[in-house]
Amino acid sequence: MFATLAGMEVTRPRHVEALREVGERARPVTLAGQQLLPVLTPLEPLLADGGLRRGTTVTVEGAPGATSLALTLGAAASVAGAWVAAVGLPSLGLSAAAELGVALERVVVVTSPPAQAWATVVAALVDAVELVWVGLPRRVAAGDAGRLAARARERGCVLVPLAARGATAGAGWPLAVDVRLVVASPTWAGPVGDGAGRLEARRVEVVATGRGAASRERRVPLWLPGPDGRVEPVDPPVLCRFDPVGRGPVDKEREGGGEATG
Amino acid sequence: MSRVSRGSGGSRGSRGNGGSAGSAGSAVRTLVVWCPDWPVVAAGLSPDHPVAVVGGVGGRVLACSPAARAQGVRRGLRRREAEGRCPGLRTLAADPDGEARAFEVVASALEALSPRLEVLRPGILALPSRGPSRYFGGDHALTARAVALGEGALTGRGRCRVGVADGLFAAVLAARRGVVVEPGGSVAFLAPFPVEALAHAAALGTVAPGELAALAELFARLGLRTLGDVAAVPASQLAGRFGPAGTRVATWCRGLDDRPARPRVPPPDLTVVAELDPPAERVEAAAFVARALAAELGERLVTSGRTCTRVRIEAETEHGETLSRRWRTEGLLLAAALVERTRWQLDGWCNGTGAVRPTGGITVLRLVPEEVRADRGRQLGFWGGATAADERVTRGVARLQGLLGPEAVTVPRPRGGRSPAEQVALVPAHAVAMATGPGPRSPGGVAPWPGRIPPPSPVLLCLVDGDAPPVEVLDATGGAVAVTGRGVTSTAPERVSVAGGPWSEVVAWAGPWPVDERWWEPAARRRRARIQVVTATGQAHLLTLHAGRWTLEATYD
Structure with a gap:
């Protein structure tokens, strides 16, 4: 026995290497939690795993920009061939979704599900697609939310609940979520005064908090949308091209943004 | 003589080998x-009205009624050209299944x-x-x-x-x-x-x-x-x-046939029926019977080596109401899938919100296979084509259609338009092939639309014109801001109030973009101007002036 082991010792590196390769190849199933839905590169620093963990619930809140950020979450996945769905969001601008990078041919839309069948419809979509933007009704029962979250976890679907526009503070998702994204201090660039120019880009700061690996707070400044319509990371050379209106030069605007949040 | 008959009988095989001209004889x-102009007739329209059926690549005319033909509409014309030749032309989308x-x-x-x-x-x-x-x-x-x-x-x-x-x-x-x-x-x-x-x-x-x-x-x-x-x-x-x-x-x-006539044999009667006594009041009871029924049909199909691509599920209630719906799927209709579909459909009828909710219990349940084919198996695509994800979404959509009705599940398709709401149309999911891979992308339509708001597009739209919240737009002196006939604002907007809410200061604005649409059609004419405003809180809105009233058209959320 020992002799055999000692004999193996000599050739160990090669064997171990081969065994590891075979193990990697023959690994039966990856767990839903280990699989990630891809996100656009600028959003990667926001998420602990660099992508959306399947089966999780992600809320997007905050000042103007929350809906845009929610749409952006589905962009890379839909381009990669995953199906996404929007339910209960009759006022969603889908041309904006296309500009933010969502592949429209991979989107299913149920505009206004009847109130009594809302949970059933969302559950059916959770079964069918890989990411669902859910427009929340006025009040969501904690039981319904719990069942939907459990179903999403089981099916490996990412749930993105969105509170209705003008909803009161308590009207959101009634449970704790895995990742919570908050959009803060939006500043538009583009109009140069007296009606000239147009809205071109918006600078926001996104704060990500959550549970588990996501519990460390991450702050990422983003262009949402950037000058070419896509989400982009903020880097100084790009900043100089824009002169945010009514806030003076760019550097001062940065400080101003800090004051607003503080 | 014998050679001729052998030639005709074996012409299939000889064609497969390259088909010499002498063998077909x-x-x-x-x-x-x-039936002339069948697509028009099938749509149930009178041949006396100018009608054209449009479809295929690039939306060409596939068929037209005699009245349209008399005005110069021909097959293969582009839709717009056909409408130009015959102003009253009604165009329909082609529906090969119908x-x-x-x-x-x-x-x-x-x-x-x-x-x-x-x-x-x-x-x-x-x-x-x-x-x-x-x-x-x-x-x-x-x-x-x-x-x-x-x-x-x-x-x-x-x-x-x-x-x-x-x-x-x-x-x-x-x-x-x-x-x-x-x-x-x-x-x-x-x-x-x-x-x-x-x-x-x-x-x-x-x-x-x-x-x-x-x-x-x-x-x-x-x-x-x-x-x-x-x-x-x-x-x-x-x-x-x-x-x-x-x-x-x-x-x-030479007046000869290149193939033997392929006779169409009426499909064998594979319909399965179950009578429910006592009538099933609850979906679960009916679904239980449907399970046995679907299993029986599935078995019949399997033993005859066939598969069913379209099935009609019919139910009769004790009050004589007949409720039927056709289901079409790509080779999915095996027994388990049949049970699923029967259940979804009954669920949709008895618990759904549709206007056709039955008044009595279900007494008869019938599964009628409408399209039966030889079962050649089905291979999912490895690269591209239909994937498992597509199959999953197709099933999910079918389930939702059973629950909410076929029109409620939609997929977006880009098209042209000036306002953000017009640039994407929502098409019922059953009208398009869901399982097509990522195709060419054309956000915002292909053609230029002068007067359209340049991107980025707003994310939240106020869809219905009558429903859009009114907005008050005032200038520095407190007067209302207007747009002149020359397409410029009378004064610079200084503060806005959406739907009677609190006033917020305008820190930046852009526009206006005047549009005069459908001026040739008095009833549908829309003359409006749009401006973008950014308020002190960072909110950006798209406002529309129409008939002297400002409304909120969309928000850049």
């Missing part, structure tokens, strides 16, 4: 029934003449006429009978033309003229037709329409102007120059 006397379904009425009526009838495509069918002709007293009597049967089935909605000739191609052309060609007269009948008539051979389905059009054009340039000229060229030379398509054309122009 028989002509079956054939009767063809042709056309095929509507044609079943005609096909089943003509099955009274011969069970060996074959639907070439919706709107045109063929049957070998030698036997029926002798039985009904000659070709002319048979033709008259076929017209009577076909038009009787259509009940005045459309017309039928019938022709008889030796060979299918000659019979198709005879049907377009509505004549009977005497036996042996097919060659002489075909000879004076221009080569463009080869386009009608597309119904035979052996050569693609595009290839036929290219061949016809090439023949004309080579100086072969009629089918008689083509028939005069030795078949071997046509085969050498044009390959298999040339062989087929040579065969047709």
Whole structure:
């Protein structure tokens, strides 16, 4: 026995290497939690795993920009061939979704599900697609939310609940979520005064908090949308091209943004 | 004699080996029934109105009514050009499934003449006429009978033309003229037709329409102007120059068939029925019966080596209400899937919100397979094509359609438009092929739309005009901001209030973008101007001025 082991010792590196390769190849199933839905590169620093963990619930809140950020979450996945769905969001601008990078041919839309069948419809979509933007009704029962979250976890679907526009503070998702994204201090660039120019880009700061690996707070400044319509990371050379209106030069605007949040 | 019959019997095999022209050499006397402008008739519209059916790549006209044709609308025109030639034209989207379904009425009526009838495509069918002709007293009597049967089935909605000739191609052309060609007269009948008539051979389905059009054009340039000229060229030379398509054309122009007529055998009756006594009041009870029923149908299909691509699920209630819905899936209808669908449908009826909720318990449950095919198995794509994810979403969509009705589940499709809401249309999911891979992307439509708001597009729209919240836009002096006839704002906006809410300061604004749409149509004319405003809180809105009132059109959320 020992002799055999000692004999193996000599050739160990090669064997171990081969065994590891075979193990990697023959690994039966990856767990839903280990699989990630891809996100656009600028959003990667926001998420602990660099992508959306399947089966999780992600809320997007905050000042103007929350809906845009929610749409952006589905962009890379839909381009990669995953199906996404929007339910209960009759006022969603889908041309904006296309500009933010969502592949429209991979989107299913149920505009206004009847109130009594809302949970059933969302559950059916959770079964069918890989990411669902859910427009929340006025009040969501904690039981319904719990069942939907459990179903999403089981099916490996990412749930993105969105509170209705003008909803009161308590009207959101009634449970704790895995990742919570908050959009803060939006500043538009583009109009140069007296009606000239147009809205071109918006600078926001996104704060990500959550549970588990996501519990460390991450702050990422983003262009949402950037000058070419896509989400982009903020880097100084790009900043100089824009002169945010009514806030003076760019550097001062940065400080101003800090004051607003503080 | 024996050689000829062997040649015709084995022509399938010989074609597979490259098909020498000499081997195809028989002509079956054939009767063809042709319903002109079938897509229009199938849509249930009167031929007296100018109607065009549009579809295919780039939205070309596929068929039009006689009234539209009289005004210059032709097949293959672009939709816009057709509308330009005939201003009152009503255009419909092509619905191949609906056309095929509507044609079943005609096909089943003509099955009274011969069970060996074959639907070439919706709107045109063929049957070998030698036997029926002798039985009904000659070709002319048979033709008259076929017209009577076909038009009787259509009940005045459309017309039928019938022709008889030796060979299918000659019979198709005879049907377009509505004549009977005497036996042996097919060659002489075909000879004076221009080569463009080869386009009608597309119904035979052996050569693609595009290839036929290219061949016809090439023949004309080579100086072969009629089918008689083509028939005069030795078949071997046509085969050498044009390959298999040339062989087929040579065969047709000699009034012969390039394939044996494929008889359409009515599908075997696989319908399964269950009577529920006592009537099922709850979905669960009915679904339990449906489980056994679907298993039985599945077993029947499997034992006969078939698969079902379309099934009709019918239920009758004790008050005599019949509720039926067709389900079509790509090879998915195995027993388990059938149970699932029956359940979804009953769920949708009994618990759903539809207006057709049954008033009584369900007494009869019936599964009728409508399209049955030989089961050749199905392979999911490895790269591209249908994937498991597509299959999953197709199932999910079918389930939601059962729950909410077929129109409630939609998919977005980009199209042109000036306002953000117009740039994407929501199409019912059943009207498009869900499982197509990522196609070419064209956000915001392809054509330029002068006056459209430049991107980025707003993310939240106020869809209905009447529902859009009113907005007050004031300038520094407290006066309302207006847009002049020259398309500029009277004064700079200083503060806004949405839907009577608190005033917020405007820190930046852009515009206006004036648009004057549909000025040629007084009822639908819309003259409006849009501006973008950014408030002190960082909110950006798209505001619309229409008839002196500002409304909130969208928000850049």
